[in-house]
Amino acid sequence: MKQDYTFLIGGEAGQGLQTIGAVLAKALARQGLHIFAYQDYHSRVRGGHNFYQVRAASFPVGSHLDEVTMLVALDEETIKIHGHRVGEGGVVLYDSEEMPSQEGLANSLPVPLKELGKTYGGQGVMGNSAAAGAVWQLLGGEPAALDETLRDTFSGKGDKVAEANVKAARGGMEYAKKHFQSTCPCRLERLLSPPRMLLTGNDAVALGALAAGCQFIGAYPMSPASSVFTTMGRQVGRLPLVFEQAEDEISAIHMALGAAFAGVRSMVATSGGGFALMVEGLSLAGCSETPLVLFLGQRPGPATGLATRTEQGDLLFALHAGHGEFPRAVLAPGNAGEAFWLTVKAFNLAEKYQVPVFVLSDQYLADAAYTVEPFGLDRVLVDRGEILAEKEFGPGYRRHRLTESGISPRAFPGRGEGTVATSGNEHDEEGYPTEKADLRRKMTEKRLGKARFLAAAIAPPSFYGPQNPQKVLLTWGSGLGACREAAEHLNAGGEKVGVVHMTELWPFPAADVELALAGAEEVIAVEMNATGQLGRLLRQETGIKPKAAILKYDGRAMNGAYVVKELARGGVNPW
Amino acid sequence: MVEADRFHTARPKTWCPGCGNHQILEVLKETLARLDYHPHQVLLVSGIGQAAKTSQYIRTNTFNVLHGRTLPVATGAKLVNPRLKVLALGGDGDGYAEGGNHIIHAARRNVEVTYMIHNNQIYGLTKGQLSPTTDLGSPTTSYHTPSSTRPLNPLRFLLGIGASFVARGFAGSREQLGDILEKALKHRGFACIDILQPCVVFNRVNTSKWYRERVYDVNEEGHSPDDLAGAFRLAGEWGERIGTGIFYAEERETLNDALLGRDAPPLVERKPEPRDVAPLMKEYL
Ligand SMILES: Cc1ncc(C[n+]2csc(CCOP(=O)(O)OP(=O)(O)O)c2C)c(N)n1
Numbered sequence: 056m057k058q059d060y061t062f063l064i065g066g067e068a069g070q071g072l073q074t075i076g077a078v079l080a081k082a083l084a085r086q087g088l089h090i091f092a093y094q095d096y097h098s099r100v101r102g103g104h105n106f107y108q109v110r111a112a113s114f115p116v117g118s119h120l121d122e123v124t125m126l127v128a129l130d131e132e133t134i135k136i137h138g139h140r141v142g143e144g145g146v147v148l149y150d151s152e153e154m155p156s157q158e159g160l161a162n163s164l165p166v167p168l169k170e171l172g173k174t175y176g177g178q179g180v181m182g183n184s185a186a187a188g189a190v191w192q193l194l195g196g197e198p199a200a201l202d203e204t205l206r207d208t209f210s211g212k213g214d215k216v217a218e219a220n221v222k223a224a225r226g227g228m229e230y231a232k233k234h235f236q237s238t239c240p241c242r243l244e245r246l247l248s249p250p251r252m253l254l255t256g257n258d259a260v261a262l263g264a265l266a267a268g269c270q271f272i273g274a275y276p277m278s279p280a281s282s283v284f285t286t287m288g289r290q291v292g293r294l295p296l297v298f299e300q301a302e303d304e305i306s307a308i309h310m311a312l313g314a315a316f317a318g319v320r321s322m323v324a325t326s327g328g329g330f331a332l333m334v335e336g337l338s339l340a341g342c343s344e345t346p347l348v349l350f351l352g353q354r355p356g357p358a359t360g361l362a363t364r365t366e367q368g369d370l371l372f373a374l375h376a377g378h379g380e381f382p383r384a385v386l387a388p389g390n391a392g393e394a395f396w397l398t399v400k401a402f403n404l405a406e407k408y409q410v411p412v413f414v415l416s417d418q419y420l421a422d423a424a425y426t427v428e429p430f431g432l433d434r435v436l437v438d439r440g441e442i443l444a445e446k447e448f449g450p451g452y453r454r455h456r457l458t459e460s461g462i463s464p465r466a467f468p469g470r471g472e473g474t475v476a477t478s479g480n481e482h483d484e485e486g487y488p489t490e491k492a493d494l495r496r497k498m499t500e501k502r503l504g505k506a507r508f509l510a511a512a513i514a515p516p517s518f519y520g521p522q523n524p525q526k527v528l529l530t531w532g533s534g535l536g537a538c539r540e541a542a543e544h545l546n547a548g549g550e551k552v553g554v555v556h557m558t559e560l561w562p563f564p565a566a567d568v569e570l571a572l573a574g575a576e577e578v579i580a581v582e583m584n585a586t587g588q589l590g591r592l593l594r595q596e597t598g599i600k601p602k603a604a605i606l607k608y609d610g611r612a613m614n615g616a617y618v619v620k621e622l623a624r625g626g627v628n629p630w
Numbered sequence: 631m632v633e634a635d636r637f638h639t640a641r642p643k644t645w646c647p648g649c650g651n652h653q654i655l656e657v658l659k660e661t662l663a664r665l666d667y668h669p670h671q672v673l674l675v676s677g678i679g680q681a682a683k684t685s686q687y688i689r690t691n692t693f694n695v696l697h698g699r700t701l702p703v704a705t706g707a708k709l710v711n712p713r714l715k716v717l718a719l720g721g722d723g724d725g726y727a728e729g730g731n732h733i734i735h736a737a738r739r740n741v742e743v744t745y746m747i748h749n750n751q752i753y754g755l756t757k758g759q760l761s762p763t764t765d766l767g768s769p770t771t772s773y774h775t776p777s778s779t780r781p782l783n784p785l786r787f788l789l790g791i792g793a794s795f796v797a798r799g800f801a802g803s804r805e806q807l808g809d810i811l812e813k814a815l816k817h818r819g820f821a822c823i824d825i826l827q828p829c830v831v832f833n834r835v836n837t838s839k840w841y842r843e844r845v846y847d848v849n850e851e852g853h854s855p856d857d858l859a860g861a862f863r864l865a866g867e868w869g870e871r872i873g874t875g876i877f878y879a880e881e882r883e884t885l886n887d888a889l890l891g892r893d894a895p896p897l898v899e900r901k902p903e904p905r906d907v908a909p910l911m912k913e914y915l
């Protein structure tokens with residue numbers, strides 16, 4: 056049986072809707088379903104309309120749907136805003152203590168959440184678990200399975216709290232069983248699947264960085280990047296790494312450079328505004344050939360923009376940031392799985408070619424949770440590039456020795472009898488400032504020459520869809536889920552639509568992209584920005600001009616339905 | 631002199647004859663040698679400016695960074711390799727203007743870094759512009775009129791932000807500067823030395839003679855480095871008399887102690903290899 060259900064839990068910040076959403080997502084993942092879950096929240100701690108949307112399906116999913124199968128309303132606002140999204144036969148479950156009766160709504164179930172929480176769990180707040188229980192009952196889920204997820208979720212708060220939540224959930228189940236008169240369109244069918252993690256894009260980046268042996272992360276808090284360093288920071292002491300919260304992003308990147316220069320794998324995590332402050336440090340990394348991984352979680356700008364929302368507006372910024380000319384790599388994962396592996400790759404590229412490497416994400420990918428099978432850790436390789444052994448590192452060492460490849464073997468201060476010198480001034484081979492014209496030219500060529508080798512390490516774009524597609528949706532990063540969904544929908548209707556998804560954007564794999572687009576009658580760039588940045592880049596690097604673009608820049612992520620709708624309209628031309 | 635030669639480099643100096651930086655450089659080499667450091671054990675993080683050129687004229691490990699960014703780089707390096715003797719140095723513009731925020735937080739963290747601010751009260755490299763420490767009424771090339779902005783009092787600033795070691799030296803008092811530097815290098819924590827450094831070209835007010843006529847040793851006059859209130863009072867002097875010496879010193883937990891534990895093995899000594907995140911992955915199942 057095909058299962059594809061969307062649960063939307065809405066309410067004010069602070070009402071615990073995250074808890075309900077997260078518990079349901081996890082419980083459903085453990086039933087073998089594929090999950091895509093994301094939160095839509097305001098930049099405030101209390102109040103405001105927020106919602107958590109969980110899509111559970113019997114097939115892999117990578118974006119959200121507009122149609123809701125079950126709406127859980129913790130306040131009346133939720134019904135006002137999302138009521139119309141409830142599909143044929145969909146159910147509305149609402150907190151009857153928070154709003155007047157919604158009798159007019161078909162298939163609605165009023166639930167006195169606080170009362171249930173108090174009666175069964177001993178506390179009004181346990182009403183959240185009662186809500187999860189009620190949903191579970193309507194789905195026809197195995198009660199013990201929800202119990203187990205609740206126990207795991209609340210284990211950190213002690214057995215008592217965990218058991219109280221289990222009881223509250225059971226109370227919710229009882230209540231729903233007794234009071235819900237009609238039938239729910241979703242019947243949960245357990246699937247025999249391998250165990251899967253429920254992981255956000257940021258969790259995956261953190262895991263990737265840890266697995267790759269990152270030992271230093273410097274950051275200043277900024278949505279949507281912060282959970283990367285908090286997740287990594289929790290491992291300090293268990294794994295050999297250190298996190299320091301800097302006084303600003305200027306400091307964060309320079310700390311990371313100091314750590315990298317001293318000899319460890321090092322990274323920063325930030326969003327656009329913070330990255331703007333880091334730009335001078337990026338240039339220093341380029342000049343001093345210090346390896347660095349930059350996690351850039353995009354959110355809408357300019358300036359502070361929309362702090363908790365999403366956009367892909369900083370591709371060209373990441374590509375061009377920094378004064379002077381130096382090579383870099385830009386990687387942009389499309390989902391949590393890719394986020395893990397590209398983060399691992401970022402560290403290898405950074406160290407091997409001694410360049411800054413970006414992992415470009417955005418709020419949608421950063422905060423969305425995906426089901427992913429545990430990563431095969433034996434496939435994680437650490438390639439630190441050329442490093443002198445301690446014995447070879449003696450007096451006379453030249454940090455920026457001119458070599459055929461442009462890559463000079465590294466050595467680390469205090470890790471041998473020699474000394475290492477480097478500089479943000481143009482320097483000689485030893486690493487000391489020079490103004491000699493000839494050396495300047497050679498050093499520039501040495502640095503830029505590395506880009507050739509870097510380019511060879513860049514993977515071609517991924518292609519999804521039928522052979523010889525008539526239309527190609529060209530997208531990057533988190534655009535993957537929406538484009539694939541759209542293409543599948545259109546192809547089911549007899550069209551021939553392919554998706555070319557770029558995860559490794561710089562050095563731009565021009566030949567591979569040309570090949571991937573060859574034969575397509577129409578290329579449509581699909582991006583979460585207003586200016587069609589990938590489209591521009593494509594034209595700059597290949598001369599290919601997309602026929603049109605499908606763009607979105609209202610801070611809310613696009614999905615398959617949006618792409619289908621805009622494609623039918625012919626898209627726009629931002630160029 | 632004990633083997634200051636081990637820090638020798640042949641690079642020709644580009645400072646003006648008579649510049650205070652020459653003396654500071656010699657004191658630095660001598661003191662490191664006296665404490666029996668070897669070049670490979672020392673990391674000197676320098677900024678941008680005349681003062682910052684010091685790192686080109688002494689053999690140590692060095693990262694010559696951007697204007698104002700010495701302390702974050704030094705902090706990152708020290709965190710991952712506490713075995714390195716880490717120093718940061720630069721001018722008053724580098725430190726108190728471009729890098730001002732970093733000083734506050736290096737002090738808060740008490741990162742074990744010796745920080746030398748060569749304070750010539752003017753921008754040397756860029757030819758005579760106003761510095762945060764330029765005296766009221768001094769001419770600068772930034773404005774057509776003498777400086778009308780009140781200068782920063784570096785010592786009161788450093789004491790105020792809670793730096794665990796605060797001293798002032800004078801490039802012309804080499805022996806005393808060596809003593810101060812020795813104590814700073816031995817200090818477990820963030821040790822700041824504001825060094826009065828004559829600039830013979832752009833600062834015609836605070837000349838070598840001007841400083842020499844005013845400086846005295848606060849410790850010789852009985853000031854004890856554990857007397858914070860006394861330090862604040864003495865730091866207020868800037869006129870007939872200018873105090874030098876160690877104004878304040880206290881032992882407290884360092885950044886490395888706090889984040890990694892005292893005597894934790896340096897992170898750089900851990901084998902670079904894939905780390906086992908399997909237990910962490912389990913938490914997401
Ligand atoms: C970001 C940045 N801004 C400005 C400069 C130009 N600049 C170089 S050194 C300097 C100031 C020099 O004064 P100071 O730090 O006191 O050092 P001094 O040369 O006097 O030793 C300036 C403004 C720069 N290199 N980088």
Ligand code: SF4
Nearest residue numbers: 646649680754829830
């Ligand atoms: S200009 Fe001033 S600071 Fe620069 S070298 Fe000459 S005397 Fe020294």
